[in-house]
Amino acid sequence: MIDTLDDLDVEGTTVGVRVDINSPIADDGSLADDARLRAHVDTLSELLERSGRVAVLAHQGRPGGDDFGCLSPHADRLSDLLGRPVDYVDATFSQAAREAVQSLEDGDCVVLENTRFYSEEYMEFDPDRAARTQLVANLAPVLDAYVNDAFAAAHRSQPSLVGFPTVVPGYAGRVMESELDVLGSIEETPEPRIYVLGGAKVPDSIDVAWSVLEKDLADHILTAGVVANVFLIADGVDLGDASSDFIYEQGYWDEIDRASDLLDAYGDRIALPRDVAVDRDDGRHELGVNALPPQEGEAAMDIGSSTLAYYERLLEDAGTVILNGPAGVFEDDRFELGTRRLYGAATDVPTSIVGGGDTASALRRLGVEGFSHVSTGGGAALQMLTADQLPAVSALERTVDTASDRNDGH
Numbered sequence: 278m279i280d281t282l283d284d285l286d287v288e289g290t291t292v293g294v295r296v297d298i299n300s301p302i303a304d305d306g307s308l309a310d311d312a313r314l315r316a317h318v319d320t321l322s323e324l325l326e327r328s329g330r331v332a333v334l335a336h337q338g339r340p341g342g343d344d345f346g347c348l349s350p351h352a353d354r355l356s357d358l359l360g361r362p363v364d365y366v367d368a369t370f371s372q373a374a375r376e377a378v379q380s381l382e383d384g385d386c387v388v389l390e391n392t393r394f395y396s397e398e399y400m401e402f403d404p405d406r407a408a409r410t411q412l413v414a415n416l417a418p419v420l421d422a423y424v425n426d427a428f429a430a431a432h433r434s435q436p437s438l439v440g441f442p443t444v445v446p447g448y449a450g451r452v453m454e455s456e457l458d459v460l461g462s463i464e465e466t467p468e469p470r471i472y473v474l475g476g477a478k479v480p481d482s483i484d485v486a487w488s489v490l491e492k493d494l495a496d497h498i499l500t501a502g503v504v505a506n507v508f509l510i511a512d513g514v515d516l517g518d519a520s521s522d523f524i525y526e527q528g529y530w531d532e533i534d535r536a537s538d539l540l541d542a543y544g545d546r547i548a549l550p551r552d553v554a555v556d557r558d559d560g561r562h563e564l565g566v567n568a569l570p571p572q573e574g575e576a577a578m579d580i581g582s583s584t585l586a587y588y589e590r591l592l593e594d595a596g597t598v599i600l601n602g603p604a605g606v607f608e609d610d611r612f613e614l615g616t617r618r619l620y621g622a623a624t625d626v627p628t629s630i631v632g633g634g635d636t637a638s639a640l641r642r643l644g645v646e647g648f649s650h651v652s653t654g655g656g657a658a659l660q661m662l663t664a665d666q667l668p669a670v671s672a673l674e675r676t677v678d679t680a681s682d683r684n685d686g687h
């Protein structure tokens with residue numbers, strides 16, 4: 278049982294609110310899409326209208342990634358969306374951050390700096406250990422309550438997600454509450470069930486594939502995006518140096534062995550692309566897997582038309598489809614076809630659940646609508662739909678009742 282905002286006496290309370298506003302970033306550093314910010318407006322408005330003092334905690338990107346950066350554009354955009362001033366401080370738990378939090382008045386909001394600027398935040402800990410990290414140990418003393426609205430990051434056992442509720446009373450925000458409600462029980466969805474695993478977070482997708490195949494929750498897994506490229510290499514296909522180098526640079530080389538083990542164990546339920554699209558002469562050029570490798574420098578950027586026809590046939594019989602991750606580099610018009618057609622076909626399945634930051638932005642850009650549920654979370658929604666418990670949700674379930682527990686315990 279998790280407490281929600283209905284259980285929190287907000288007025289005059291200093292609340293740390295963990296949101297997931299991790300967003301696509303344009304080349305000039307601005308936000309390329311603000312859907313994840315919009316999703317949290319209800320929670321933040323409610324807390325501010327009820328005279329809370331709100332300190333927003335969030336991450337943007339991963340260390341070393343192109344989209345890793347500060348939260349100043351997010352604070353500006355939140356201010357527009359909330360229709361009130363939102364301050365930003367380029368500190369997360371230092372004295373400057375604590376002073377910014379302590380100087381909040383009722384109805385004030387400040388966005389603290391990207392939690393992942395601080396190395397411990399990109400590590401996974403059990404909740405008690407997470408509570409002793411620098412972030413939580415330094416910031417928790419200036420908070421009266423903690424609200425977790427970051428459903429999209431709830432599959433990470435990182436300090437800002439599992440550490441705070443161990444020492445500060447924790448509550449689910451409105452996004453967290455509604456996602457848990459809707460995604461509650463995968464076993465009740467109609468069969469056969471198909472999981473479509475695309476996008477670029479290969480380790481997460483392979484974890485999900487193992488889990489749903491072992492538990493017999495999936496009748497088929499359709500691979501797309503970078504995930505498909507890893508499976509194709511695991512299956513012995515020569516995708517060429519450009520695709521292989523990309524996988525190596527992402528640190529996903531070991532995933533090829535894991536994909537290979539999965540194919541050995543459950544190959545009859547895992548569908549691989551029959552053709553891929555590469556960039557040739559500045560256009561889209563499709564190649565059957567038998568015609569691979571492609572020419573020097575060409576990478577597999579999308580699934581091809583015969584793969585789409587094959588996947589569409591499999592989807593025709595599905596009762597439930599769960600999708601995460603674009604089928605290709607949808608940001609480039611030449612490689613949006615896979616995502617447009619595959620996701621379009623999924624809207625005809627009786628129960629269709631789709632999740633992910635880039636996925637949602639792809640669907641808006643391509644105008645694909647009509648799903649049963651579009652989740653704010655990609656990996657988080659998938660993990661929930663494997664019937665595995667999410668660490669940040671477990672931490673809220675076991676949260677301390679009062680700040681005095683915190684003083685007793687620490």
Ligand SMILES: Nc1ncnc2c1ncn2[C@@H]1O[C@H](COP(=O)(O)OP(=O)(O)OP(=O)(O)O)[C@@H](O)[C@H]1O
Pocket residue numbers: 475476477478501502503506577578579601602603604605606607608632633634635636637654655656657
């Ligand atoms: N074949 C491919 N080669 C390179 N990049 C690809 C390919 N297919 C898809 N991508 C990239 O994958 C990225 C999105 O993947 P990602 O796994 O982050 O999806 P997501 O919907 O944001 O999920 P989550 O919310 O879990 O992060 C896009 O930027 C897209 O360009």
Ligand SMILES: O=C(O)[C@H](O)COP(=O)(O)O
Pocket residue numbers: 297299338339429430433478634654655656657
């Ligand atoms: O976009 C997401 O899936 C969430 O923000 C979590 O990000 P992560 O995969 O980098 O932990």
